[in-house]
Amino acid sequence: MYSYTYDEETGGLLLNSSPTGFSKEPRPVYASELDLYGFDKYWRYAKQNDFPYMWAEANRYWYRGKLVAKLKGGNLHSPPEIIIPVNENGEPISPEQNGNALRQIDVTAMVEANLDMLEILEQTTVKKILAIYEKYKDKLDLFHVAYSGGKDSAVLLDLVKKALPKGSYVVVFGDTGMEFPDTYDLVEKTRQACEKEEILFHVARSHLKPEKSWELFGPPSRVIRWCCNVHKSTPQTLKLREITGKNDYTGLAFVGVRAHESAVRAEYEYENYGKKQRGQYSHNSILEWTSAEVWLYIYANRILINEAYKKGHSRAGCLFCPMSIKKADFVKRMVYPREIEMYLELIRKTNGRNFGKDTYITEGGWVSRRSGRDLIGNVMNYSEMLKDDVLNITVTAPKTDWHEWIKTLDGFGHIPYTVRKLSNGYTVQLPTTYIKENPTIGKLFKQVFRKSAYCVKCGACETNCSFGHLKFDVGLKITDCEHCLKCHDIEDGCLAYRSLRIPKDEKSMSINCFDSTLPKNDWFFRFFEQRNSFWDAPGLGPNQVKTFKRFLRDAGLTEKNNFSELAELIERLGWETDTAWGIILTNFAADNPQIRWYVLNLEIGRKYPRDTVISMLLESNSSKNVVKFVYSAFGKLVELPLGTSLRFGFVTDDGDLVRTKCTLSDSRVVLYGLFKFAEKCKDYKEFTLATLLNDSIDRDGISPTRVFGLDREDITPILIGLSAKYPEFITASFTHDLEKITLAEDKTSSDVLNLFKEEHVND
Template sequence: MYAYTYDEQTGGLLLTSSPLAFSKEPRPVYYKELDILGFDKYWNYAKNDSYPYMWAEANNYFYRGRKVAQTKGGSCYTAPKIKILEDPEPDGQPLQFVDIPAMVKKNRRILEGLVQETIKKTYNTYEDYKKRVDVFYVAFSGGKDSVVALDIVQRALPHNAFMVLFGDTGMEFPDTYKVINQVKQICEEDGIRFLKAKSKCSPIDTWKEFGPPSQKMRWCCSVHKTTPQILLLREVTENAQFKGMAFTGIRGDESISRSEYEDVSLGEKVKGQYSCHPILEWNSAELFLYIYEQNLILNETYKKGNSRAGCLVCPLATTKNMFFKEQCYGDQTEGSLSTKTFNDIILETTAKELSTPEAVKEFMDIAGWKARRSGRELSIARTLCTDNFEKGILTITLLNQSTDWQQWIKTVGDATYLSNGDVEIIYEGKSYIVSHTKIQGKEIFTVLIGTNTKRDIYFMSALKKIFRKSAYCIGCGVCQANCPNGYITFLNGNVEIDDKCIKCKKCHEIDYGCLLANSMRLPKGEKKMGSVDRYGNMGIEYEWVKKYFDKKDEFWNSPHGLGTNMVKYLRSFLNDSGITKKGKFTEFGEAIDYIGIENVLAWALLVCNLAYTSEYNWWIKNTVVGQIYTPEAIISLLGDDMSKNSKAHIASAYKNIFISTPQVGKDLGLGVCDYTLRKGRRYLNSITRSYWQNPDPRVILYSLYKFAEGCGGYYQFTLGRLLNHEIDSDGVSPTEIFGLDRDQMEKLLTGLSINYPEFINATFTLDLDNITLRGGKSSQDVLKLF
């Protein structure tokens, strides 16, 4: 909220009365972090962690207002490299501690104003919602943010008005469990109820069953965090339909997605539940100042260089943080797991050939396991349920029955079991007869769909999902937590669904119908990765495209100054994007020319087309918004069926595309590059996938028509379908292209329905959504709106 400077006198932070536009998230640096990084080879300091010695902003280290060192790189087993910029103290004198008491005193006036405002806002939220909410609780993780949030809440609310809920994943840092025990004792002394929610499934078992979580397949949060908390709160409130409000420690400066949060929201963190974020606008400078002022518990993990307290091995951790975790928690301690526990499972379950210690180290350093998108990358992947739709007949083959499909079928429609073993299902007023046969241990279900209405499509989707549940279910509890009425229970490994089930299908709203099935899924008809090597190692430069638009078709026969390969790649790009067809300028090209090739809207439309071509499609499908990708990570993502040289070329091409066309890289958010310029050459450090912050509704409309056309004329769909990027589909959703979330899309679609009813109608009522594109229109017609 407030800007800060470094105070040379105290060695600490000093808040100013100016608002802070952007926080670099400063954090205190203790001797243990300096030791782990190897600064003890350069600097003289006492091995005492009573106070910090300096501050860090990302990889930059500040001592009494001066940047004295930087680190670069770092990975699971490789230490970051140190660059000393200047000596903190002259002649090797010992480092001085930050004078914490003096720092706190200097900041007390400004900080107190912020704190009182936050307490008041928290209390007012409680008063506004207490008649709508069954239970208030602090979502406590043991990290610095939740420690501060808890302290604010306990100062604002009566102690009997809320609980503290710790979601124990079983994968937390050993230091975090120490904090949990301390906080639990304090809560008991203060009359605050402390709860601990934990999955019945052990994390070791689920990692071995599901395979390690990845950036695209984060099943771990649902299984080990959200689900146990919901189930415990139902038990505590004795109400399956309870309405809760979680006070969280979420802060907007922590990530791109969190910066978009509202102070109070419904369904943002947990569907159907309220969340209040008291310290949403705080930066880390204010946070640490408050911790020091109030003498709150500071998780020891921060003193060891870890910037966040989370799970031991996480697919979202940066490579530098992986190194700190490995150094701090690489070996098992009493009562806690270690990073080695999960690293071993990563190596046991990967389908990648790792025949030497060097290959193992490279795989773990690059963290190739984080990029997994399907079961193809797992040695344990197994197909237990298949489906096929041909000539109007859906055939589902069940190779394994882990739980009773007759129970799951209750969630689809009203089922009647016929004398010949078939099943009649009434779905939205239509009767479907499902034929059931058993052949050589396989159970085969066939159903004549007949027509191809929206109802038929949804019925087939629901049927496939429940048979996947039957085949793969291990009772992780996610379906149980999704059911708003508490009609799903698990007893001794068997599922039971109450006959009162209202067929709301909330239990279907899981990737692929079942998280385990999704994790094991083998992609259909996957393209060879070699086609991604579309533009060599050059990529495409904005200036080349601009030169073409200056002359259009005359460009090829006039001096242009481009080399042979540049011309080759430019031709490919122009055809890929739709600007040309067989070398001739198109109507789409004319629309782009009218908008102006320098305009970000032109590039947004180009990307809508490019999303269907190999190089752009691969990037959109395989990267995650908010994640940082080093060149090594990109190479690892590309898989093993390409040469190392080709993969290096592709990484270079992405670098050049995103840097030279800032409309695509920065404005649209496809790739914000961190690079070093040396002797006129760009050396890539990393690419961060972001999102389009100010999307133009007309571009989204164009993308929706491209999506419908790509799906073979699929002009009716739901927003949930657009947001589900795991479905095998020839159409590419605008939410995936531009990184848009549900809230943004609802606003865009509502506006489009009002302004362009001749193109689209979208409705959002009672948790139901329906999007209809006008069949008589096309993506080409949308271009006339520009």
């Protein structure tokens, strides 16, 4: 809520009432962290951890308002490099004059200097918590604080204690089984404190041990994050059902999410329904707090600090997470070597890649896994094949009974399938004519047999069933199914299948389409001004000509190197507009491997450091030269209207790549994207919204939701608007959780472009 400056006198933070902007998330730095990185070679300080010495913002270290050091690089086995800035005379900057020892931050004086603003902050937040409680206290079954052992949830718990009457809420610690040892120490102290205050403290954990789940699913990755469902949301839902005694309970979770933590979380609202957990409310009570305010509140209220922060960790989460950065992995390995080694060994055992196992880990190859292709010994026991207008599904060594899963589809009429037993499984056949007429049921039908083939009883499907009719107590049993289909609302129908599947026909074409040469804005000015004579004019070298021709061809702006009909349209729309580049990006996503890679691999709002991008590219079998070009090309691409008008992404000052939600002023761009998507997917023109939003499905087309970074809340009104305005092109139905989108069979993406030739209308 407040901005901060560094106080030279106390060594602490000083809040002020100017607008916050985006916080740099300062955190206190203790002697343990300084020792870990080797700062004791540069500075003198007492080896105590009761009080911090300075502050860090990401990789920058600040001492009493002065930048005194930076960290660069680092990975699991190598510490980052320490860089000491120099003054105007070229001399290394020293925190203290004459090499004197570092002074501790005067925490007491720092707190005193900020008391007035902290009091306003506390009162404002307490009122928000009390207001949401009063709003729902007679409507919900339960209020609970989602406690993690991190600094934010610790502050949140203290605020809830001040706001709400005793007995009106419980505390639930979601134990993934993969927390820092220091986190478990703090959780136990917190549990004991709650017990003394007569606050019920519960622990939710999966029946699967982490080492077992990593064996069953394969290691999690940035794309395949089964761990969050298996070890977080599922156990917490089961625990809350146990507490309330109701399968269909409705509760509200107080959550310590903060907008300043990431660009994605900056989009969050205080109150939401179903975002954190299906069918449940949550309240992000400290959403607008910065880490500066969190730490000041901790010191002011003498809240117990997780010792992990003092040892150099900026966050207290899972021990070995694919979402962490390489520097963080180094800290974890140094601080918790025995625990980290267990996860390293699990990755080594499952790695089927042909380069060194430790390289696969150190370079981050494991975090980029998109399928089960590279898991050693992984054999598909589910396959699909279309032959003679019949879908053939083969399941070998099934893990659960398909007769149980098929009960979920009993309420949708006769499905003309046949099942034939095999010695180690069975084959299933279903006419493709039925699938085309009933695409939703066709998708669910496939999921029935994926579940049968792969289900490891993780509990995700059970928690999705709010009726309590799906149980794994003694094997799988489904009774009195309500046919709500919520047990199907999981990526690819089954988390284990999603993680272990081996995609068919993986493409090996190079994703390096532009080498080191990218078009510049003035090239486009000249291209649209000179048209076909552009190639006759001097100015571009041979490599530049080659690159620009490829760019224009894949964008659809040339045909056989001649100015295309689409280029005529783009010129009328204004080639620098977001509408023009929305069309161009759609074409690129369909036909350009390099742009497809950015779209498919970079998640919206997340920062991707250079090392992470390189690791991801190496995972896609790219050479080192390709890696360098594809990484650097992103920065040049977003200097075009692709970035400046369409807002496709940007590069941070630290060189991190960031994909952002696109700005679209004309919804017909999405309509064009829908038809291009359908045409790439073998002209299947009827699909569900869930299918449209599901990035994990193995298909040739890329959904416009992925291309433009749109979520359910973004795309739903767009589809409704398009359906109302262009019923001859699209109909969208949103009823009974079966959101269906149908594109006209007699229309094509080219027909959508003809709409743009009409008078421009702002939708």
